[in-house]
Amino acid sequence: MSGGGADEGGRTWSRHYRRPYTVTGGRTRPAHDDLELETLVQTVTGIDEQLAGLGREQRSIAALCREATSVAEISGRLDLLVGVTRVIVGDMALQGVVVLYRPQATVADADLPPVELLERVLHGLKNIS
Amino acid sequence: MRSSPPAEAGAASATQRTAAGGRSGIGRLVPRLPILGDLRLGRRLGWLIPVLIVLVAAIVGYNARAIDQQRGSALVVYTAARQRAFVERYTMDVLLVVDGFQADPEESAEDVREPVDVLLDGGSVRAPQGGGARVEIAPARDWRVRRKLEQDRRLIDELIRTGDRLVAGGRADPQDPQFKANVTRLRVLSAQLSSVSNDAVREITQQTEASLSRLVRIEIALGLLGVLAALALGLLLRRAGAEQAAQFRSLVNNSSDLITVLAPDGTIAYQSPSVQRMLGRRPADLVGTALGDLVHPDDRRDVSVSLTELVEAAPGATANFGCRLQHNDGSWRHVESICTNLADDPRVHGLVLNIRDVTEQAALRRSIGDLLHNLARRSQGLVDRQLELIDELERHEVDPDRLQELFRMDHLATRMRRNVENLIVLSGVDQRRRWSESVPLRDVVEAAVAEVEEYSRVQVVGIHDLTLAGQAASDVAHLLAELVENATSFSSPTTRVEVSGSPTGSGYVLEIEDHGIGMSDAELAEANRRLAAPLAADVAVSRMMGFHVVGRLAARHGIRVQLRPCWFGGVAALVLLPAVLVGSAGEHPAMAPPVPAGVMVSPEPLLLANTTQSGWQPRAHLPLRRHGAPAPNRGGDTDAAAEAGEPVE
Numbered sequence: 001m002s003g004g005g006a007d008e009g010g011r012t013w014s015r016h017y018r019r020p021y022t023v024t025g026g027r028t029r030p031a032h033d034d035l036e037l038e039t040l041v042q043t044v045t046g047i048d049e050q051l052a053g054l055g056r057e058q059r060s061i062a063a064l065c066r067e068a069t070s071v072a073e074i075s076g077r078l079d080l081l082v083g084v085t086r087v088i089v090g091d092m093a094l095q096g097v098v099v100l101y102r103p104q105a106t107v108a109d110a111d112l113p114p115v116e117l118l119e120r121v122l123h124g125l126k127n128i129s
Numbered sequence: 130m131r132s133s134p135p136a137e138a139g140a141a142s143a144t145q146r147t148a149a150g151g152r153s154g155i156g157r158l159v160p161r162l163p164i165l166g167d168l169r170l171g172r173r174l175g176w177l178i179p180v181l182i183v184l185v186a187a188i189v190g191y192n193a194r195a196i197d198q199q200r201g202s203a204l205v206v207y208t209a210a211r212q213r214a215f216v217e218r219y220t221m222d223v224l225l226v227v228d229g230f231q232a233d234p235e236e237s238a239e240d241v242r243e244p245v246d247v248l249l250d251g252g253s254v255r256a257p258q259g260g261g262a263r264v265e266i267a268p269a270r271d272w273r274v275r276r277k278l279e280q281d282r283r284l285i286d287e288l289i290r291t292g293d294r295l296v297a298g299g300r301a302d303p304q305d306p307q308f309k310a311n312v313t314r315l316r317v318l319s320a321q322l323s324s325v326s327n328d329a330v331r332e333i334t335q336q337t338e339a340s341l342s343r344l345v346r347i348e349i350a351l352g353l354l355g356v357l358a359a360l361a362l363g364l365l366l367r368r369a370g371a372e373q374a375a376q377f378r379s380l381v382n383n384s385s386d387l388i389t390v391l392a393p394d395g396t397i398a399y400q401s402p403s404v405q406r407m408l409g410r411r412p413a414d415l416v417g418t419a420l421g422d423l424v425h426p427d428d429r430r431d432v433s434v435s436l437t438e439l440v441e442a443a444p445g446a447t448a449n450f451g452c453r454l455q456h457n458d459g460s461w462r463h464v465e466s467i468c469t470n471l472a473d474d475p476r477v478h479g480l481v482l483n484i485r486d487v488t489e490q491a492a493l494r495r496s497i498g499d500l501l502h503n504l505a506r507r508s509q510g511l512v513d514r515q516l517e518l519i520d521e522l523e524r525h526e527v528d529p530d531r532l533q534e535l536f537r538m539d540h541l542a543t544r545m546r547r548n549v550e551n552l553i554v555l556s557g558v559d560q561r562r563r564w565s566e567s568v569p570l571r572d573v574v575e576a577a578v579a580e581v582e583e584y585s586r587v588q589v590v591g592i593h594d595l596t597l598a599g600q601a602a603s604d605v606a607h608l609l610a611e612l613v614e615n616a617t618s619f620s621s622p623t624t625r626v627e628v629s630g631s632p633t634g635s636g637y638v639l640e641i642e643d644h645g646i647g648m649s650d651a652e653l654a655e656a657n658r659r660l661a662a663p664l665a666a667d668v669a670v671s672r673m674m675g676f677h678v679v680g681r682l683a684a685r686h687g688i689r690v691q692l693r694p695c696w697f698g699g700v701a702a703l704v705l706l707p708a709v710l711v712g713s714a715g716e717h718p719a720m721a722p723p724v725p726a727g728v729m730v731s732p733e734p735l736l737l738a739n740t741t742q743s744g745w746q747p748r749a750h751l752p753l754r755r756h757g758a759p760a761p762n763r764g765g766d767t768d769a770a771a772e773a774g775e776p777v778e
Contacts, residue, residue: 013564013566013572013599013602013603014568014569014570014572014576015570016516016571017573017576017579017602017603017606018572018575018576018579019539019540019543019576019579020523020536020539021539021540021579021584022575022578022579025584025585026533026536026540026584026585028529028530028532028533029529029533030529030685037527044325080665081523081524081525081526081528081532082526083523083526083527083529083532106184112272
């Protein structure tokens with residue numbers, strides 16, 4: 001979503017008039033359930049010749065993710081909404097254009113302290129300040 | 130009755146003369162009015178026509194009678210004159226017999242009697258031209274002639290008695306006193322008869338001359354009367370024609386409308402005097418100048434297109450157009466013109482324009498436009514702020530359900546912005562140019578899709594990597610949105626609407642193709658006719674917003690729009706963006722797509738030559754097109770299933 005002339009508000013025409021919902025046809029729910037912000041995305045090697053059949057955002061993501069990139073980073077670098085990025089990346093994963101890596105958790109889920117404890121700690125920290 | 134055709138012909142030619150007498154173009158228009166059909170005129174001339182007919186009949190009758198009488202008189206004179214010769218021959222015959230020569234006084238006596246009997250009692254005589262033919266002679270009527278003729282007859286009887294006596298006496302002695310007396314008597318009678326015959330001839334000749342001269346006098350009098358009546362008829366016709374022409378001219382002169390006759394070359398052939406009031410110019414100054422010199426430079430092209438089309442149209446066709454004309458003081462008057470092609474009418478030989486001053490209406494429209502513009506501008510500011518807020522919310526939203534709600538709000542606000550900006554377009558107020566730098570064409574198309582209710586059915590394919598001039602970007606987006614909206618509304622909700630593009634020699638063509646049941650040839654022709662027709666803004670604007678918006682937007686940027694049938698049954702809307710608006714990209718290499726296979730430069734012109742004016746007739750106004758209810762706005766979730774794997778691009 002680059003391009004467009006600079007104007008009085010510093011926003012480009014394209015940012016003003018292009019709307020994010022058209023990118024996914026209004027969809028907000030990714031095809032993959034486990035797509036988190038930190039999920040790493042990498043384009044499948046040798047997929048370049050298929051790019052012609054892809055849409056504009058898909059091509060940009062495929063080009064960006066030649067090295068593994070997180071969903072959050074894709075969103076920031078391409079100026080796409082996080083929700084939209086997740087839908088597109090989910091579709092690409094289904095098509096086999098990209099593969100997804102869930103970052104290895106350093107601590108097992110079971111070892112984490114309960115949420116109530118963490119909330120109490122947070123509360124206490126707020127009281128100190 | 131032979132006289133009536135000339136009378137009518139005279140009346141007709143008088144009409145034409147009167148009518149053709151006008152020097153101006155309007156004078157030449159006058160014969161179009163049914164002058165002789167006018168009741169008033171018919172009443173006034175009614176009595177004169179029978180009088181003329183009677184006069185001419187009398188002249189002809191008298192003439193025939195005079196000719197007849199003249200011929201009869203000539204015959205009578207001839208017959209009377211012959212009498213003398215017969216008498217002399219009879220006398221000679223008698224004397225020859227008496228002298229012992231061979232002669233036949235009996236036969237001569239018959240010849241002597243015949244003319245006078247015929248002249249007195251009527252009968253037939255040998256025609257003077259000979260050949261054995263006989264002609265009838267009527268008995269003489271004049272008493273003086275009859276007296277002479279009766280005297281003649283008595284003398285003839287006397288002569289023949291004397292002759293008989295001489296002949297009965299046989300060859301006699303010339304010295305016989307009786308014989309001598311009879312011969313002398315015969316000679317005296319013969320001389321007397323000659324004299325009386327002469328008198329009769331003179332009498333007959335005099336009578337004939339008198340009656341002929343009487344006839345000639347009557348004829349001359351009748352002829353004079355006829356000429357006078359014809360003159361009176363001509364004068365009346367002329368005056369009536371002039372009255373009608375004056376009436377018509379006063380209508381033309383006192384009307385606030387202008388009547389202008391344009392010669393085929395575009396110069397003014399006639400200008401009604403009301404131009405003095407409307408434009409402060411004298412008609413005489415305008416005649417011979419080009420109409421185009423008066424027209425506002427911005428309107429010249431439209432006016433010239435309208436007039437050119439009209440000239441090429443069938444005779445009698447009409448066209449309407451609006452434009453601005455320059456007043457003598459330099460100001461502009463808004464006018465509306467109804468134009469009729471009378472090029473084939475030999476009395477006009479040009480285009481007749483009826484021009485009405487609508488400056489006040491235009492001012493009113495402008496003030497309404499200003500009001501509309503101000504209100505719309507306020508709404509636009511609010512909607513813009515709302516969209517900015519939605520942008521912010523969407524940026525931080527990770528929950529799919531809440532993002533879904535935000536998208537719906539976003540979509541509604543985007544459509545609201547389109548409506549508001551369309552209102553600004555319709556207000557006619559030139560908007561401040563907000564965007565100066567060029568915009569990727571693809572973004573413009575996607576922005577258009579975002580403004581459509583059923584955006585998820587729209588597929589954008591193969592738009593080339595070009596840019597569009599920034600000042601046209603919003604207008605083109607709204608124009609496309611109207612066309613796409615129309616395509617989605619009138620095709621089945623399960624079908625797609627495709628937007629594609631291809632370069633042409635004169636610019637870039639965007640094609641919006643639906644898979645509906647299409648339009649009949651007649652409907653398409655009607656829609657394109659309306660597309661080509663100039664727009665007349667009126668109260669129907671709100672109802673036919675799409676029509677006006679597309680028309681205005683296209684006209685503002687020189688864009689041409691046309692509808693075409695698709696081979697598979699749908700309809701394609703073609704939008705030709707002129708080359709001046711389109712630039713090559715290249716500054717966005719990251720986004721540069723390869724040109725999809727199958728998209729190539731079309732060598733043929735995509736728009737027909739007859740698409741001269743951009744305009745738009747929404748198919749919503751063509752009822753046959755309504756084959757089903759427009760698709761409802763479908764929820765994002767159902768779309769999600771339908772769209773899976775087919776990203777909109």
